[in-house]
Structure formats: structure tokens, C-alpha cells
Amino acid sequence: REDGALAKVMNEIERRLKEAGIHFTAPKIGKHITFAPPFKATDIEMHWLTAGLECAHEFYSSDGTPKMAKGKSLDFFSGDVDPLIIRIASGKNIRDLAERFRSKVPEHTEWIYPPASYLVNFHATIAEAKGLRLAIDTHGGTSKLFKGLNVEQPVQLEPPKVFQKEHGSWRIWRM
Numbered sequence: 001r002e003d004g005a006l007a008k009v010m011n012e013i014e015r016r017l018k019e020a021g022i023h024f025t026a027p028k029i030g031k032h033i034t035f036a037p038p039f040k041a042t043d044i045e046m047h048w049l050t051a052g053l054e055c056a057h058e059f060y061s062s063d064g065t066p067k068m069a070k071g072k073s074l075d076f077f078s079g080d081v082d083p084l085i086i087r088i089a090s091g092k093n094i095r096d097l098a099e100r101f102r103s104k105v106p107e108h109t110e111w112i113y114p115p116a117s118y119l120v121n122f123h124a125t126i127a128e129a130k131g132l133r134l135a136i137d138t139h140g141g142t143s144k145l146f147k148g149l150n151v152e153q154p155v156q157l158e159p160p161k162v163f164q165k166e167h168g169s170w171r172i173w174r175m
Contacts, residue, residue, distance in 0.1 A: 005153035006071050006086065007031060010126045013074075013084070016145055017127060022135045024084070024127035029163055029170040033069075033088055033124050033155070035098060038112040038165065039105050046173055050162050069094065069122070069155040074142050077123075082132040084142075086151050088122035095120045124155075 001007060010031055017024055041049065072089040076082050102118040105111060115121070129135070139145045164173040 001156050001158065002031070004156050006124060006151075006155045009071065009149055009151050009153055010086065010124060012149055013126050013146055017084075017136075020136075020139045020145060022129075022132070022139065024129040024132055026127065027125045031124065031126075033122055033157075035122070035160060036102055036105070037115055038163075040109045040112060042109075045108055046162065046164070050173070069157055071124070071151040071153045071155065074146060074149075074151050075123075076133045081128045081130050082134075083128045084126045084132055084136070085123040086126065088124060088155060090120070090122055098122070 014024075014026070069088050069090040072087040075085055075087050077085060098120040099118050102115060102120075136142060136145055162173045163170045
């Protein structure tokens with residue numbers, strides 16, 4: 001949620017990156033928490049997946065009370081670009097559900113970005129850029145650039161959404 005505590009921290013991190021003159025791009029589908037990396041699926045698999053996710057309303061708190069997740073730490077992933085992320089801690093039910101889901105994907109289709117393991121690695125991506133980690137390090141690192149920010153914020157999870165890549169861009173997939 002754009003008005004949630006975690007989103008406010010992410011916005012402040014973006015603002016500080018801009019103030020420091022550090023180039024970055026925001027995630028293509030906007031601020032989000034990754035549940036499972038992209039994978040290939042048929043329409044019927046997507047119907048079942050979407051129906052299953054609709055049953056997972058334990059993710060969601062309609063009364064505005066944060067539920068089952070919170071920010072844990074500011075970190076980077078390594079790769080072609082250096083994504084700046086907030087690691088997300090969650091309840092055991094959500095972790096178990098995600099791990100079971102991830103382990104079943106290869107039985108039905110193939111990963112676009114295969115995960116290193118089926119263990120959950122919930123995260124909220126803030127910014128991506130080649131050399132982003134080095135650029136932040138030259139400004140004193142995350143501890144100096146984002147001093148005083150508390151990323152350990154509760155996260156109000158919304159009902160899950162499924163995205164598909166279409167003509168080079170990501171769009172919400174609907175039944």
C-alpha cells in the first residue's frame with residue numbers, strides 16, 4: 001500500500017538516492033513484494049493459480065491491521081544490476097505456503113528466473129541500477145545514506161496479484 005509504513009520508508013530511500021545524485025530505476029511493475037519469481041504457465045495453469053491465490057486471504061487484512069509480515073533489513077541482491085531491497089519477515093504459515101508453491105512450479109512449467117532454493121526470500125525492491133551498491137557505498141553506505149530510517153515496519157499485505165509479461169511489459173493477469 002502506498003500509504004503504508006513500509007512504502008513510506010521506501011519513498012524516503014528513493015528521495016535520498018535522488019538527493020545524493022545516485023541514478024536508479026524503480027521496479028517496472030511498481031513497488032511490490034515478490035512472492036514467486038516469474039515462470040511460464042498455460043492459461044489453465046494461470047486460472048488455477050489465480051483461484052488458489054484468491055483462497056489465500058490469510059495474506060490480507062481488510063480492517064487495516066498489518067498482518068503476518070514486516071520489514072527486516074535493508075540489503076542488496078547481486079546480479080547484472082544491484083537491486084536495493086528491504087528483506088521481509090513473515091509468519092510461518094505464509095513461508096510454508098510460499099515454499100510449497102515454489103517447489104511445485106517445476107512439476108508443471110519452467111522458471112523464467114529460477115530461484116537458488118525453494119526457501120522463501122520475501123523482499124520489496126526499491127531501486128535497481130548497475131553499480132548501485134558501489135554508488136551508495138561511495139556516499140557512506142546504506143547506514144549513512146539512510147541513517148535514521150527504520151525499515152522494520154509492519155507490512156499490510158493486500159490480496160495477491162498475478163502478473164504476465166506481454167509485449168515487453170508486465171500487466172496484471174485476470175481470469
